[in-house]
Amino acid sequence: xxxxxxxxxxxxxTTVDHIAERAGISQRTFFRYAGTKEDLVLSxxxxxxxxxxxxxxxxxxxxxxxxSLRHAFxxxxxxxxxxxxxxxxKLMYSIIESSPALRAAYLDxxxxxxxGLVDVLLDRPTGTDNRVVTRALVGAAFAALNAVIETxxxxxxxxxxxxxxxxxxxxxxxxxxxxx
Amino acid sequence: xxxxxxxxxxxxxTTVDHIAERAGISQRTFFRYAGTKEDLVLSxxxxxxxxxxxxxxxxxxxxxxxxSLRHAFxxxxxxxxxxxxxxxxKLMYSIIESSPALRAAYLDxxxxxxxGLVDVLLDRPTGTDNRVVTRALVGAAFAALNAVIETxxxxxxxxxxxxxxxxxxxxxxxxxxxxx
DNA sequence: CGCATCTTTGGCAGTCACTGTCAGCTGTGA
DNA sequence: TCACAGCTGACAGTGACTGCCAAAGATGCG
Numbered sequence: 001x002x003x004x005x006x007x008x009x010x011x012x013x014t015t016v017d018h019i020a021e022r023a024g025i026s027q028r029t030f031f032r033y034a035g036t037k038e039d040l041v042l043s044x045x046x047x048x049x050x051x052x053x054x055x056x057x058x059x060x061x062x063x064x065x066x067x068s069l070r071h072a073f074x075x076x077x078x079x080x081x082x083x084x085x086x087x088x089x090k091l092m093y094s095i096i097e098s099s100p101a102l103r104a105a106y107l108d109x110x111x112x113x114x115x116g117l118v119d120v121l122l123d124r125p126t127g128t129d130n131r132v133v134t135r136a137l138v139g140a141a142f143a144a145l146n147a148v149i150e151t152x153x154x155x156x157x158x159x160x161x162x163x164x165x166x167x168x169x170x171x172x173x174x175x176x177x178x179x180x
Numbered sequence: 181x182x183x184x185x186x187x188x189x190x191x192x193x194t195t196v197d198h199i200a201e202r203a204g205i206s207q208r209t210f211f212r213y214a215g216t217k218e219d220l221v222l223s224x225x226x227x228x229x230x231x232x233x234x235x236x237x238x239x240x241x242x243x244x245x246x247x248s249l250r251h252a253f254x255x256x257x258x259x260x261x262x263x264x265x266x267x268x269x270k271l272m273y274s275i276i277e278s279s280p281a282l283r284a285a286y287l288d289x290x291x292x293x294x295x296g297l298v299d300v301l302l303d304r305p306t307g308t309d310n311r312v313v314t315r316a317l318v319g320a321a322f323a324a325l326n327a328v329i330e331t332x333x334x335x336x337x338x339x340x341x342x343x344x345x346x347x348x349x350x351x352x353x354x355x356x357x358x359x360x
Numbered sequence: 361c362g363c364a365t366c367t368t369t370g371g372c373a374g375t376c377a378c379t380g381t382c383a384g385c386t387g388t389g390a
Numbered sequence: 391t392c393a394c395a396g397c398t399g400a401c402a403g404t405g406a407c408t409g410c411c412a413a414a415g416a417t418g419c420g
Contacts, residue, residue: 015404016406016407025369025370026369026371027370029368036407037406104284104285104287105284107288108280108287132327132349133327133348133352133353135330136326136328139319139323143317143319146315146316151311165312168313171356172355172356173355174355175352175354175356196378206399207400208401209398211378211379212397216377217376
């Protein structure tokens with residue numbers, strides 16, 4: 001819906017009034033449902049984040065955290081299965097990148113997701129209760145994920161290059177002391 | 181100046197009009213100089229980022245990137261030398277944490293700094309020109325830095341616990357293939 | 361069906377950050 | 391003293407967002 005407008009005239013140039021009019025509702029109703037103009041773009045990521053937390057919680061507590069995080073990232077990999085999904089993701093990221101405020105909000109959501117994952121890892125009976133290192137570990141894994149998302153060649157992308165790239169970068173980045 | 185107001189009544193509750201009035205200038209002049217309300221808080225970090233890029237560029241191109249980044253982070257360590265510096269940093273981070281929008285903007289600046297560091301590393305004649313992995317590496321190092329900043333016990337902080345903590349987390353997080 | 365009640369919706373006014381424009385003031389050099 | 395450049399402030403406007411209230415619609419019950 002609104003994505004079409006964003007794609008056509010850009011995120012910043014599209015006013016909420018315009019979106020509401022196109023949707024056939026009042027501006028007031030728009031804000032009641034969407035919460036925020038940013039949420040139109042970012043709510044998808046938020047939902048992905050929640051699923052990542054769920055997946056992480058479902059992993060065995062004795063599993064290597066790095067491996068568990070890789071499984072959580074499967075949520076993102078899965079969201080890029082079809083070509084149409086990949087096109088949509090590409091569009092979303094180009095919209096996000098087009099507006100500084102939106103990109104900032106996106107990074108904030110990512111940060112919140114990371115905090116959620118950290119809490120899950122700290123809840124494990126095994127493993128350290130070292131918040132700092134766990135926070136850093138999750139941040140590092142996300143750095144790998146975001147690097148792949150960000151730098152992933154947009155076009156001519158084979159079906160599952162994404163998963164392979166992610167695995168490659170995660171392997172390169174795996175901490176020396178993988179068992180923290 | 182404005183920090184006092186932020187400390188006293190909170191960031192969001194302090195309007196630009198209020199700040200301008202306290203500074204004895206018009207709102208228009210405020211915006212001409214400060215650019216943005218957020219910049220009042222974040223310009224310090226921006227300057228730190230530039231210095232980090234300078235430091236990284238001054239390191240030998242053959243140096244292990246992880247080590248080079250640690251040297252760049254010395255900028256942050258140095259900015260916490262005195263107790264008064266640490267108090268100020270604590271205040272700044274509490275202000276940032278108090279406003280979602282401000283935290284988002286902070287994360288955005290951090291991201292921009294990382295991109296700057298990535299470009300420096302990619303300019304090195306030695307080393308790979310693998311953007312994805314380099315991006316992830318810098319992100320991982322920043323994850324360590326931010327984890328320490330974020331989780332650093334605010335009070336009863338010995339003089340240079342910060343540097344020690346940072347070294348510890350960076351060591352734990354150092355990628356398996358430290359030489360990428 | 362009629363009525364009461366709850367929810368949904370829209371309009372209105374207001375706040376706050378931010379911008380463009382323009383007119384007035386200030387300082388500087390000729 | 392005059393001309394010109396730069397700084398400053400007032401003003402009006404935009405765009406996201408909120409609180410408030412009244413109208414409209416849906417729902418339940420006798």
